[in-house]
Amino acid sequence: MIAARFILAAVLATAAVVSAEEAQLKPWRGKATLELAGPNLQGGKVDLRDLRGRVVIVNFWATWCEPCREEMPSLERLRAKLAGKPFEVLAVNYGESREKVAGFLQREFVDLPIVLDTQKDLGRSWDVGGLPMTFVVDARGRVRYSVFGMRDWSDAKVQGLVERLMAEAASA
């Protein structure tokens, strides 16, 4: 029975890298809050704690990761759709140099808030074992969902989830 479940999951996991719809958000069962602080491209510092009150999507990515590159425009679209609302995206580059990341963003016209994790320390503390790996953090700083694999972040399902988390914070 378990074998059958794993085989089915393997099929789904395979599909996850080729179909944006298949990588599904899973409720997070790890440590409730995780620290995330690191340099941005401009030499400043980004700290997830400073974003309390906003729902944050934390996306671990790298320039060499094809599915990461493919899903980035959908993160930008979601950010644009929710502009002005208590929402943010942090695109955490996993293990690459400032120069490499800056060159990529300029070349690919990507405009997302970047956090550099040159030494992969953040990746380790967030238990990132593959890319893209993305987390949804609620307005209280608690990690609520995670997903491994590419997906369309601008679809109605994600937008609905983020809006629900924003409403949850507003009513608290």
Next chain:
Amino acid sequence: MNRRKFLQMAGAASAGVAIPAVPSAFAMTPDAGKWRTFEVTTQVEILKPSGVTRVWVPAPLAQDTAYQKTLGNKFEAVGGTSGIASEPRYGGGIVWAEWPSGVTPILTHVGRFSTRDIGVDMSAIGDAKPESREALAKFVQPTDYMPTDGAVKELSDDIVKGQRNDLNRARAIYDWIVDNTYRDPKTRGCGVGNIKFMVENQAWGGKCADLNALFVALARAQGIPARDVYGIRVADSALGYKSLGKSGDITRAQHCRAEFYLDGLGWIPVDPADVRKVILEESGGKAPDDPMVLAARKRLFGSWEMNWLAYNFSHDITLPNSIRGPLAFLMYPQSETAEGRLDPLDPDNFKYAISSREVA
């Protein structure tokens, strides 16, 4: 030249050298071929040094085995200091070099070794010299990336259900990996070998460091001694598999394999990841029931074509004088500057070339 050091034999007396000459339990080798001798040259250059620069490269296997004998290491770090150290837990040899600020760091390492094909006859009761329980203990323990409990144990138990002995359990694990995982060409390098992540996320795509480490973790979860063997391809395959060999420039030919241990038979070679490589890459891709795939599947449970150099069995390695944390495994050259650890797969910062030459 005064900094040049030459080690004629592994274990030879030399400053900074601590490679144990450990006799190993040789498995039966009915398919053992003739010994061939190779030299593998690794040259590393750090393009953007900053402060003190350190480089580490894996040396050929420090222990003699039925399939490989290390004949010597020669290394040179002009303007710096260098040596060879033994990683304490698994005995893996590590060539290290260090340069002060202002020097262009270039390390050249030449490893010489002999190798021969190996096959274990699993149909007979073997008389291999047994490994001690103490020597085997570390090969059933979890590592940072390879837990043997939780989801890994659950999956392993499910795979081996109904199997009555360790040979059949190992075979079931091998078959499960061949049938349920896939080689993902998008995986960077050889993969990271994070089996906890792989199983918990049911992410069955990867390369050798993932798929063969999965074999090791699932076997260890059954209490079967198993180990990853990190290395690099050094010659073309004589068996007709273009995807399973590389000669000359082998800079990107890193490949790890796996072994498991049975009393009487000793260490038994396997390589389910290479079965998936044949399926993905051989002649543009092959069906799982293609005769070439079936032949590889049969052969790679119990034998290895030794057109490959074994480096080490090591996990969670603390590199000598490193300022960073442990490394999951050492198969690629590594380096650190004042900026931290460099990405060995980033040719903009970290340039290296590895070449292989058959010398006898």
